[in-house]
Amino acid sequence: MGPRSRQRRAGAVQSTNDSSALSKSSLAASGYVHDTFAALLVPGTARRAPLIHRGYYVRARAVRHCVRAFLGRACAAPGAPRAQILSLGAGSDSLYFRLKAAGRLSGAAVWEVDFPDVARRKAERIRETPELCALTGPFQSGDPASSLCLESSDYHILGLDLRQLERLDRALTAAGLGEAAPTLLLAEAVLTYLEPDNAAALITWAAQRFPNALFVIYEQMRPHDTFGLFMQQHFQQLNSPLHGLDRFPDVESQQHRFLQAGWAACRAMDMNEFYRCFLPAEERRRVENLEPFDEFEEWHLKCAHYFILAASKGDTLSQILVHSSPELFPRVDPASPSGILLASVATSDSQSPSFKRYGHASVLLSPGILSAGGFGEQEGRHCRMSKFHFLSRYCDLEWKGKQIGSWGTEAQWDGRLYHTMTRLSDTQVLVLGGRLSPVTPALGILQLSFCKSEDDSTEDVSVMVTKASTEEDSTLSCWRHSTTEVSYENQKYLFVYGGRSVAEPVLSDWHFFHVESMTWVKVPVEGDTPEGRHSHSACSWQGGVLIAGGLGASEEPLSSVVFLEPITCGFLWKSVDVQPPITPRYSHTAHVLNEKLLLVGGVWIHSSSVPGVTVIDLTTGLSSEYQIDTTCVSWPLMLHNHTSILLPEEQQLLLLGGGGNCFSFGTYFNPHIVTLDLSSLSAGQ
Secondary structure (H helix, E strand, C coil): CCHHHHHHHHHHHHHHHHHHHHHHHHHHHCCCCCCCCCCCCCCCCCCCCHHHHHHHHHHHHHHHHHHHHHHHHHCCCCCCCCEEEEEECCCCCCHHHHHHHCCCCCCEEEEEEECHHHHHHHHHHHHCCHHHHHHHCCEEECCCCCCEEEEECCEEEEECCCCCHHHHHHHHHHCCCCCCCCEEEEEECCHHHCCHHHHHHHHHHHHHHCCCEEEEEEEECCCCCHHHHHHHHHHHHCCCCCCCCCCCCCHHHHHHHHHHCCCCEEEEEEHHHHHHHHCCHHHHHHHHCCCCCCCHHHHHHHHHCEEEEEEEECCCCCCCCCCCCHHHCCCCCCCCCCEEEEEEECCCCCCCCCCCEECCEEEECCCCEEEECCEEEECCEEEECCCEEEEEEECCCEEEEEEECEECCCCCCCCCECCEEEECCCCEEEEECCEEECCEECCCCEEEEEECCCCCCCCCCEEEEEECCCCCCCCCCCECCEEEEEEECCEEEEEEECCECCCCCCCCCEEEEECCCCEEECCCEECCCCCCCECCEEEEECCEEEEECCECHHHCEECCEEEEEEECCEEEEEECCCECCCCCEECCEEEEECCEEEEECCECCCCCCCCCEEEEECCCCEEEEEEEECCCCCCCCCCCCCEEEEECCCCEEEEECCEEECHHHCEEECCCCEEEECHHHCCCC
């Protein structure tokens, strides 16, 4: 790489600091953390989305946890030498000012290193801000030709390139950073922007220079699944690619990396584990209630792709692994795969418009498959979908899709998502629940009538929308629920279960809807009520309902499978014993095929693998796992917030849509419909 390329790359990396600084300022302004200094260190303001806030919050808490653990140990002994904090790639971070204001630097000092332009801008900002100068106390500004940009009795800002280690070492020594004193090195999303050899040299240099030290890093990992590939693509487009992820893709390889470089002990964990294990339940509830939120899948996936690591050495700090034993966060890895299910593209650009949407619903009618609602791409923009998608089969082989509009004199499609759609007849569909925003439920029941042309062709089709209830009917003001057909006293009912609402983050209640009279009715249900959940799956089976997984209270994925069994006087809740137990998951789909329950895709946080298809034999309770082979699919397949349609005669499963808002990296949609070959599931029968 030439000098100009390196300069452009450095400039792109520096721009990530500006974006991060604005996010941290927004985080504090929204009440997630107490930081009155973040806004003083960055020009301008920006209001970030709740998902961004959560991501930066867990990062801030993880770093705070490590800093406090270090200071508590390094400054504990009477007469201990002054502790040192060396922040690498510090950018506009306010750590020094927060620690100083809290009285935590009486026995410690802070050194910060970043690119010269970044360091000089920060030093100038401090000089211009009386509130910041009041905390630094008297300070000196470095000579323009010097790497030292600002120096006070306990604060030093240096402008240096971390790739130039000899110069870095000399400048830090000149700035008073000792070798023997307990030292904390911090690198938040820094090493990954260095070439692997430069990062390795920095880790080794730190291990050799500081005999009594703690090295804490926060970085990305898991580059090879769909979220990871999309994450890498984002940083590549910013001209600041992530380096070393292929070589160190997970926490195990990262730990080995530090141990090989001379660190005595090392522990790393992803941010899901940190959030669950190190934040009190009361604090988690506070954060989860700060803003309306409904992007759980992307929140968990973001946390699964970032980690916090603490490596230590020396007598004082060797016991500070910072993180406790892994038993606190049980890993529930799926069983070894019993087979592979082949995925292939069902439609392409030449056959159909793209199917880019998630949070929608789909239903199989006699003419084809109708999908409605969700969030997606329409007419070149991302929005709540107003058009329907109709998928039909030609010559019994080829699937073709088209977008179709709606009409109606008394109702229009309202753009809802996370609703359910149930087939009433060959051309009639009932729509229940859903939301317009995280604080606005979609009230009223809609009925969709699928209309074909007079010649019975599917070339000219439309959907008529009518109201099946008044908006005043608030029986169902929820979303992420399930609706399943059941039979009671030879009558057809729809069993609506779970979900979430504006008032309740998770629901455990249920309702019965009598189809013939189109009214809500009471039906007796016995047995222990399952714990509340949303984003679960529900399938009709033997006149009752099989419910699996979901996201429970405290935003915890569930592994339970329950059966609402028909009995003489109504229904009975029964637990289904599954062995081995399934990995807790949610935002999946499910079907029953040949007395087997299929759980397709979804999100889980207790395993680093990617969910495929879990198959549960309903006669024995035995579960097995199948990987999805996407070799024949030319794009990464993201299987959550999708829908699926079972074609039992063909032994195929159609996967429609799916994706989500991937943190600050952009929104990902599966572009086309995919077919999953299920024939291997019955090969042994």
